[in-house]
Amino acid sequence: MAFDPVSRSGDPDAAPDGATLTHLDSGDSLLHAEPPPLDAWSEGRHAPAVGPWRLAGRRLRRNKVALAFLGLFIVLVAMCLLAPVYANRVAQIGPNTNNVTGTVNVRGHSENVVSLDGVPIGPTWTRHYFFGADTNGRDLAVRLLYGGRTSLLIGGVATLIIIIFGTLVGLVSGYLRGPVDGVLRWLMELVWSFPPVILGVVVGTALAFGGIGPIKGNSIWIPTIIIGGIYVPYLGKPIRGEVLRLREHDFVDAARVVGIPPWRIMMSEILPNAASTITVFVPIMLANAILLESYLSFLGAGVQAPNASWGTLISDGLPYISTTPSFSLIPGAMLVLTVLSINIVGDGVRDALDPRAQVRIKT
Amino acid sequence: MAERLLDVDGLQVSFVTEDGVVRAVDGVSFTLDRGEVVAIVGESGSGKSVTAMTLMGLTRGPNSRFGGSARLRDRELVTATEDELQRIRGEEIAMIFQDPISSLSPVHRIGDQIVEQIRAHEKISKAAALDRTVQLMERVGIPRAAERARAYPHEFSGGMRQRAMIAMALSLSPSVLIADEPTTALDVTIQAQILEEIRQLSRESDSGVIFVTHDLGVVADIADRVVVMYSGRVVEQGTLNEIFYDPQHPYTWGLLGSVTRMDREPPHRLPAIPGQPPSLVNAPTGCHFRPRCPHAFDKCGEVPPLESHVSESEDHLDRCWLDVSEKRQRREVEDGRIGLGQGPVAA
Amino acid sequence: MGRFIVRRSLSAIALLLATSFLVFSFFELIPNYNPARAIAGRSANQTTVNQVAKKFDLDKPFYVQYANTMKLIFTGQVIDYQNDLNVVDQFRQRFPVTFSLVVPAAIIWLVVALLLGSISALRVGRLTDRAVMVGAIIGVSVPIFLLAALLLYLFAYKWAVFPNTGYTHFGDSPTQWAYHLILPWISIAVLSIGFYSRVLRSNLLDTVNQDYVRTARAKGLSQRKVFRTYVLRNSLMPIVTLFGLDFALLLGGAALVTETVFNLPGIGQYEASAIGNLDVPPILVGAIFTAFFVVVFGAIVDVLYAMLDPRVRLTG
Secondary structure, three states, rough: OOOOOOOOOOOOOOOOOOOEOOOOOOOOOOHHHHHHHHOOEEEEEEEEOOOOOHHHHHHHHHHHHHHHHHHHHHHHHHHHOOOOHHHHHEEEEEEEEOOOEEEEEEOOOEEEOOOOOOOOOOOOOOOOOOOOOOOOOOOOHHHHHHHHHHHHHHHHHHHHHHOOOOHHHHHHHHOHHHHHHHHHHHHHHHHHHHOOOHHHHHHHHHHHOOOOOOOOOOOOOOHHHHHHHHHHHHHHHHHHHHHHHHHHHHOHHHHHHHOOOOOHHHHHHHHHHHHHHHHHHHHHHHHHHHHHHHHHHOOOOOOOOOOHHHHHHHHHHHHHHHOOHHHHHHHHHHHHHHHHHHHHHHHHHHHHHHHHHOOOOOO | OOEEEEEEEEEEEEEEOOOOEEEEEEEEEEEEEEEEEEEEEOOOOHHHHHHHHOOOOOOOOOOOOEEEEEEEEEEOOOOHHHHHHHHHHHHHHEOOOOOHHHHHHOOOOHHHHHHHHHHHOOOHHHHHHHHHHHHHHHHHOOOOHHHHOOOOOHHHOHHHHHHHHHHHHOOOOOOOOEOOOOOOOHHHHHHHHHHHHHHHHHHHHOOOOEEOOOHHHHHHOOOOOEEEOOOOOOEEEEHHHHHOOOOHHHHHHHHHOOOOOOOOOOOOOOOOOOOOEEEOOOOOOOOHHHHHOOOOOHHHHOOOOOEEEEOOOOOOOOOOOOOHHHHHHEEEOOOOOOOOOOOOOOO | HHHHHHHHHHHHHHHHHHHHEEEEEEEEOOOOOOHHHHOOOOOOOOOHHHHHHOOOOOOHHHHHHHHHHHHHHHOOEEEEOOOOEEHHHHHHHHHHHHHHHHHOOOOOOOOHHHHHHHHHHHHOOHHHHHHHHHHHHHOOOOOHHHHHHHHHHHHHHHHOOOOOOOOOOOOOOOOHHHHHHHHHHHHHHHHHHHHHHHHHHHHHHHHOOOOOHHHHHHHHOOHHHHHHHHHHHHHHHHHHHHHHHHHHHHHHOHHHHHHHHHHOOOOHHHHHHHHHHHHHHHHHHHHHHHHHHHHHHHHHHHHHHHOOOOOOOOOO
16 A cells, blocks of 8 residues: 555556555445535536536436436336227227127137136236126226326326426516515415315315316316316426525626516526526326326316216226236226326436535445 | 545545446546645536535435445445444534535424434433534534524524534534535625634644635635546545645646636636536546547547646646647637636647 | 414415315316216206205305305215215325325335435445436336326235235234225335335436535545535435325325225325216315315424525415
């Protein structure tokens, strides 16, 4: 270990390898979680300036786990979106087609879809009734994919609503302040104070009754709007906080002094700076929206018959949990895999955009 | 002959990051004797803070790699166990940090924080420790100390907070005091007071002080010896007079040249050293200062060793291939002023 | 402190009134909804519907209805639409069940989450940390009803370790009481453990990079001391806030999914069926009940905060 680089001849600029430099590790690594501030270390890099987004993208690309689950998520979404294709070409049966008396050809044998004592066929692992049938003879795999389609559609559109309105409300509220802020803030607090499930079930049940305006009671847009509305404050409040901080910066004053109108300032000065916060929230909100939809549908306040979603499928399968757990557990597994993938990708996005949030260890 | 407190020899500290290995400290050597103040000067990224913190083992972690040696009297610090270091911290080496508002816990009383330090090393009662704390606070110039010991950091002004930190650092009479830019976050009038405080206290307790700073004015005020660091290496070291009046390294010339002086006419433009400090991940080969040095020549592709070139003083070391006489010529910019210069003087 | 209590109590009353008013108003605004008809049943004739309307004051103007309902609530005489039961009695009977469900679950989840979050942060980047984080992220990705269904299937049916559903009072048999509640406790705890351990870990990692932690180490304090005194205390504060709200909501009946799946006769189950039938009185009482807990625990959290962080002063 006595090693003097000054007098060493040869190449003093070789990167130190583990053998020549000792590594000291003192047990708990928590208390040395981060090397001292790196200030000028990445400065004089003599390389083109890399913006924070490009940097984040690079970091994300290095995150193999997040990428893997992103891939999984894309596959799951594709499968569900292609539900009609599966129904028509592969299973050749629709999601709501009852087939109690039919038979199916499984590896050469002909079997009853629903047996004489009412027990539906289990997974056949073939194109027909891949995951088996339910007591009405419906193809579970087809229902699974259609249900997924519904769940993802509701979750996706709800997330869109959340992002658009949450950002808008946060921007307007935080930038304009005054009475507008007062009202919006009060509204946000109000919605935010109720537990999402309870609020969703109350409003969901109420609106499922008679619909609202031109939208019918059993339309899937009702849970979509409800879920979107419930989570708007969850984005609106942080964005408002961010905007409050940003508007104190000099560049905002500069824009104001030059005479740029408020809405322009909000859009072109403040919004881009809040963009990374918004981006971090997208996967979080998507996961929450899909989960909330499953809760609501499970409790009967979300997706209504004849539509199905993963939540309704799980609920339908619950009475059979002791005999045929797959009725509930297979849609459940799909749901968990989807939400899990989104959460993992979301963590990856957050780490990529905010490196301080995570200690990076390189072996 | 004053006792040698610290002997740093070829210290190396590197950090493994996802962008590569950062060689923050690349072979730094210097010494500290009792009663002297050694200033480590450099810009951000020079490795001066990492050097200081490494002496206390504060840079250890899963990403850090060490080499070289740093001896506190007869004990090796770089390889000391965490237990050994724990004993040394506070008792033999103490540190004052840059920003007292964030360096003190906001939810604990100031007096309690000092008492805690004392009782972590000495078996005395809380009351006795509190007495000593109040005395210390008085000694560093905090008025109404007994009362103020019960206050929280946010109830102190910046200067008072820093004095409290000094009190805390000196509470166990350490032989080495490391001050990491203690005045950077304070305004100039307070700065002078704090410097005076440090100087006086170190004299009283006969401890050695390592003073890390980027401010040459502070260096001139307080240092006995100066170590100039650039990009992880020591590029020059010597006594205060040697550095200010006979600087041997172009970087030092640049630093001196960029300081305004009251005893001269102000220049048209304050000369800055052109360029950027190099990346510590992809450091240039040879002398690190080469890309920014107007005096660089082909030999500079080899790392210059840290040696004494000035015959009259064997402790005045520098890392530059140039001849001493060349240096003395080139560093003259205008009417006797020292600066970075333009390059080879026209014959 | 006295002033704090007075101010808080006043704002609490205001909040309870506001909540009740809002909830009540909401049901007035439901489009295409005639409560009298809904209660009487689809096939009832007009006379029956009118009788029902009279019985529940549904023909009176809005503010009269509200005033009457509130009066009935506070005199303990309000009855629900569907089953003619006294709502306040129902709440009183059912509260011990919800309490038995929520309190032990909360203790479990808090202790485990603090442990896991701390261990994870202390071993950051290493296998333990990764393992815990994987578990945590799975925990927050599973809906409670699904976890409940899975637990029921595995432990109540397939391996018959625990009873499937139902509730036994503590007084009747403590062992049976616990036995019936273990699966529900796990169902609630898993999600919260996942969430809170992640939050704690994140807070710990942030705190540990603070300058004052560096100073504490420079003072020569042992790692344990630094962690306990400086790191943990500062990281716990946001958790205290979250926990206070969560706990209050659960006591008020937010665990309705768990109660429904495991057939526990608690407040949540009652509220769930009331909501399903758009039965206003229980929903109203439930809202007030929950708001009450939110206020109480909100105040407790604020007091704790003021104790932990001297920069915070108790305001009204």
